[in-house]
Amino acid sequence: MPLKTSLRDLVEGAESLVYVEDLSNKKGLLQSINPLVKLAITLFMISASLFVPSLSYLALMCVIPIVLSLASKIPLRALLTRTALIPFFAAVISLPILFITSGAPALNANFGLFNLTVTIEGIQRFLIFTVRVWFCVASLTLLILSMGFTAFLKMLASIRVPSIVIQLFSLTYRYLFVSIHEIQKVLIAKEARTYINRHTINLESLRHSGALLATIFIRTYERSERVYMAMKSRGFDVNNTNKSSIPPLRKKDLLFVASTTVIFGLLVVL
Amino acid sequence: MHIPDGFLSPQIIIITFAITIIFWIIAFKRVKGRLDERQVPLMGLLTALFFAAQMMNYPIVGGTTAHLLGGAALGIILGPFAGCISMTIILVLQAFLFGDGGLTALGANVLNMGIIGVFVPAFIVLAFNKITKGKGLLVWVFIGAFAGDVLAAIAAGAELGFSQPVFQYGLNVAVPAMAINHSVIGVIEGVVTAVLVGVLLKLRPDVLSKSSVLKSLPAVKAAQENTE
Amino acid sequence: MDDAIVKVKEVQFSYPGGVNALRGVSFEIRRGEKVALLGPNGSGKSTLILLMAGLLTPKKGEITVFDEKTTSKNFQKLRQRLGIVFQDPDDQLFTQSVIEDIEYGPRNLKIPEPEVKERSAHILSKIGIQHLENRPPHRLSFGEKKKVSLATALVLKPELLILDEPTANLDLVSRRSLIDTLNELNCEGTTVVVSTHDVEALPELADRVIVVSHGSLLGEGATSDVLQDSKLLDVAGLEPTSIVKLFLKLKTMGLIQDVPITVKDGEKKLLELMKTKTERTT
Numbered sequence: 001m002p003l004k005t006s007l008r009d010l011v012e013g014a015e016s017l018v019y020v021e022d023l024s025n026k027k028g029l030l031q032s033i034n035p036l037v038k039l040a041i042t043l044f045m046i047s048a049s050l051f052v053p054s055l056s057y058l059a060l061m062c063v064i065p066i067v068l069s070l071a072s073k074i075p076l077r078a079l080l081t082r083t084a085l086i087p088f089f090a091a092v093i094s095l096p097i098l099f100i101t102s103g104a105p106a107l108n109a110n111f112g113l114f115n116l117t118v119t120i121e122g123i124q125r126f127l128i129f130t131v132r133v134w135f136c137v138a139s140l141t142l143l144i145l146s147m148g149f150t151a152f153l154k155m156l157a158s159i160r161v162p163s164i165v166i167q168l169f170s171l172t173y174r175y176l177f178v179s180i181h182e183i184q185k186v187l188i189a190k191e192a193r194t195y196i197n198r199h200t201i202n203l204e205s206l207r208h209s210g211a212l213l214a215t216i217f218i219r220t221y222e223r224s225e226r227v228y229m230a231m232k233s234r235g236f237d238v239n240n241t242n243k244s245s246i247p248p249l250r251k252k253d254l255l256f257v258a259s260t261t262v263i264f265g266l267l268v269v270l
Numbered sequence: 271m272h273i274p275d276g277f278l279s280p281q282i283i284i285i286t287f288a289i290t291i292i293f294w295i296i297a298f299k300r301v302k303g304r305l306d307e308r309q310v311p312l313m314g315l316l317t318a319l320f321f322a323a324q325m326m327n328y329p330i331v332g333g334t335t336a337h338l339l340g341g342a343a344l345g346i347i348l349g350p351f352a353g354c355i356s357m358t359i360i361l362v363l364q365a366f367l368f369g370d371g372g373l374t375a376l377g378a379n380v381l382n383m384g385i386i387g388v389f390v391p392a393f394i395v396l397a398f399n400k401i402t403k404g405k406g407l408l409v410w411v412f413i414g415a416f417a418g419d420v421l422a423a424i425a426a427g428a429e430l431g432f433s434q435p436v437f438q439y440g441l442n443v444a445v446p447a448m449a450i451n452h453s454v455i456g457v458i459e460g461v462v463t464a465v466l467v468g469v470l471l472k473l474r475p476d477v478l479s480k481s482s483v484l485k486s487l488p489a490v491k492a493a494q495e496n497t498e
Numbered sequence: 499m500d501d502a503i504v505k506v507k508e509v510q511f512s513y514p515g516g517v518n519a520l521r522g523v524s525f526e527i528r529r530g531e532k533v534a535l536l537g538p539n540g541s542g543k544s545t546l547i548l549l550m551a552g553l554l555t556p557k558k559g560e561i562t563v564f565d566e567k568t569t570s571k572n573f574q575k576l577r578q579r580l581g582i583v584f585q586d587p588d589d590q591l592f593t594q595s596v597i598e599d600i601e602y603g604p605r606n607l608k609i610p611e612p613e614v615k616e617r618s619a620h621i622l623s624k625i626g627i628q629h630l631e632n633r634p635p636h637r638l639s640f641g642e643k644k645k646v647s648l649a650t651a652l653v654l655k656p657e658l659l660i661l662d663e664p665t666a667n668l669d670l671v672s673r674r675s676l677i678d679t680l681n682e683l684n685c686e687g688t689t690v691v692v693s694t695h696d697v698e699a700l701p702e703l704a705d706r707v708i709v710v711s712h713g714s715l716l717g718e719g720a721t722s723d724v725l726q727d728s729k730l731l732d733v734a735g736l737e738p739t740s741i742v743k744l745f746l747k748l749k750t751m752g753l754i755q756d757v758p759i760t761v762k763d764g765e766k767k768l769l770e771l772m773k774t775k776t777e778r779t780t
């Protein structure tokens with residue numbers, strides 16, 4: 001486990017969480033919508049896209065996340081960078097589709113023995129898949145970027161998740177930062193005392209990782225006991241915590257639902 | 271192994287959610303009574319810890335990276351039902367905080383990593399613990415974790431394969447691809463989980479006393495009596 | 499009403515893993531007092547504090563705080579009358595921003611939102627940390643974290659404030675302002691208990707000192723008495739302050755009767771001494 005990448009992963013993860021919190025505090029369209037409504041709309045958009053077989057419709061639908069992000073003061077760059085990876089991965093795994101789909105040839109390349117033919121149908125299938133994946137990922141990313149953790153807990157309460165489970169979510173989130181810091185400390189302390197940089201993975205390095213994880217485990221376990229005491233000393237009580245209140249539905253939410261459905265309806269009819 | 275949105279067909283989405291919801295209800299019923307003042311924060315911590323550990327990527331062959339799934343460790347340390355809830359929390363947070371794994375694919379992802387990936391290792395360890403009376407425990411932890419990962423990957427491959435035409439490839443491609451890819455991760459998961467359990471048994475057997483899988487081990491029993 | 503708000507009776511405690519942290523300790527703390535727990539590293543001070551806060555349970559003996567046993571079910575209700583500042587601020591601060599951490603306690607106690615805001619604003623300015631309000635606690639310097647920790651306890655307006663090594667690792671200015679804050683609170687009626695191995699800060703931190711070492715009570719008494727008792731301090735693995743050492747020497751030389759413990763008193767004493775000397779020679 002090379003230190004640099006592990007530390008970078010952790011730091012990036014923690015920073016992304018803080019960034020999301022910041023964005024979700026902005027006063028934009030999506031931020032002001034009831035979290036349950038947002039979830040429902042996102043699910044609706046994603047599911048609807050699964051039934052759309054035509055490339056042009058899918059491409060048209062992609063305008064929706066972009067408009068929504070502009071209306072919600074979410075920087076387009078944030079949306080685009082966060083939605084690059086998975087569609088790229090989808091594109092890579094579906095590359096062979098270009099060649100194995102039978103149909104009218106669009107491109108032909110001859111490498112002596114090999115004869116590779118890209119078909120129009122192949123391009124179609126390839127694009128439908130990647131564009132749809134982008135649309136889905138973008139819809140989910142918008143939900144994430146416009147919903148802070150408190151709103152997330154409220155959403156869980158709205159769908160009647162038991163309050164003890166909500167408590168677990170909130171504790172996990174709190175301890176996540178404790179864990180990240182503890183792991184960082186152990187990794188840095190370890191790095192300070194090792195001088196070889198192993199980049200290959202073998203049994204020895206895996207054993208090392210396991211032992212390191214155990215150290216981190218015990219340290220975090222002990223820290224969590226002290227953090228728990230600190231929480232308790234300031235009034236924390238599992239059975240008596242602020243229940244996340246269920247946010248009421250307002251006119252604005254209904255308007256949002258109505259307009260999204262109308263836009264979708266129009267797309268399908270057109 | 272986190273399946274994103276747009277990969278699964280509506281039928282598979284519905285089936286996987288149905289199975290997962292049944293497991294959620296059973297697991298919650300089993301765990302609810304034990305979730306007391308001290309247990310809730312502990313579970314929150316372990317969940318967070320494995321969440322954080324999952325954020326670190328290991329380099330594997332050919333410049334690709336992989337991370338632990340953690341289901342085996344959670345299932346063995348917390349017991350399968352609590353482990354399933356814990357893994358569910360991780361997967362839900364990964365989807366809702368990082369976009370790692372899709373919303374419509376949540377049912378499938380929980381089924382693969384939070385149910386198969388948790389129950390398989392826990393039951394393998396539990397069963398052989400009974401048969402071999404705790405001998406060679408770590409070998410069984412390794413096998414359990416490995417099997418959990420590979421079976422989870424096979425399940426994911428099957429879900430993808432059955433999702434044509436939304437997904438491009440059929441079972442004959444998706445299943446072997448997932449299984450081969452994740453057997454490497456399975457080995458990593460197996461070794462790391464076995465070492466983790468081994469070190470904990472040696473240094474802090476008391477933290478394992480809540481695990482329905484390991485609590486019958488003599489070392490864990492002794493530690494439990496010591497603290498009381 | 500009984501004046502003792504904390505009663506520690508024959509308390510023993512050991513950690514899992516068999517470390518015997520306390521081996522039968524008894525003492526009392528009265529309302530309005532300013533008390534220090536003095537002892538070297540590993541003597542059991544932090545353990546005692548956690549026990550007094552009801553966060554650990556004694557293996558033997560019992561502790562009562564505000565006439566309620568720390569093991570009783572009702573103790574949770576007393577929590578708001580008791581403020582704790584942990585030794586390690588990283589344990590105390592666990593949320594994502596300073597302000598959130600400060601408001602965590604009041605929110606748990608279901609104090610109405612406007613009052614929470616009012617209290618936190620007041621405490622931020624009192625401790626002088628307004629500029630840190632929105633920073634994540636883990637990115638602060640150690641001294642800043644210590645201040646925020648103090649704020650998280652003070653915002654609950656506790657009657658009894660317990661601080662674990664509050665002066666450790668603080669620079670002189672921060673230490674000064676911390677001591678001033680504590681003394682101000684004490685004058686307003688808050689009972690203040692601090693643990694420390696910092697003998698230099700003792701005269702200003704406490705009126706009474708309880709000395710612990712290796713999990714046992716070695717002695718207790720007024721700060722000036724304890725500071726002069728080099729034998730007691732020696733057994734505890736501590737040393738008198740340089741100023742006390744100097745005047746103890748003068749005392750053994752027969753030049754003075756009582757030993758001052760602060761620089762200010764020392765200065766007075768020296769001037770007096772010099773005056774009588776010059777008077778005698780003339």
Ligand SMILES: Nc1ncnc2c1ncn2[C@@H]1O[C@H](COP(=O)(O)OP(=O)(O)OP(=O)(O)O)[C@@H](O)[C@H]1O
Pocket residue numbers: 222513514515517518519537538539540541542543544545546585695
């Ligand atoms: N969580 C723990 N588990 C096991 N042993 C512990 C734990 N915390 C403290 N101890 C042990 O208990 C004894 C008393 O520790 P304690 O922290 O109370 O000392 P202290 O007086 O606060 O020391 P310091 O001045 O260094 O803070 C020490 O021997 C220590 O090693």
Ligand SMILES: [Mg+2]
Pocket residue numbers: 543544545585662
């Ligand atoms: Mg201490």
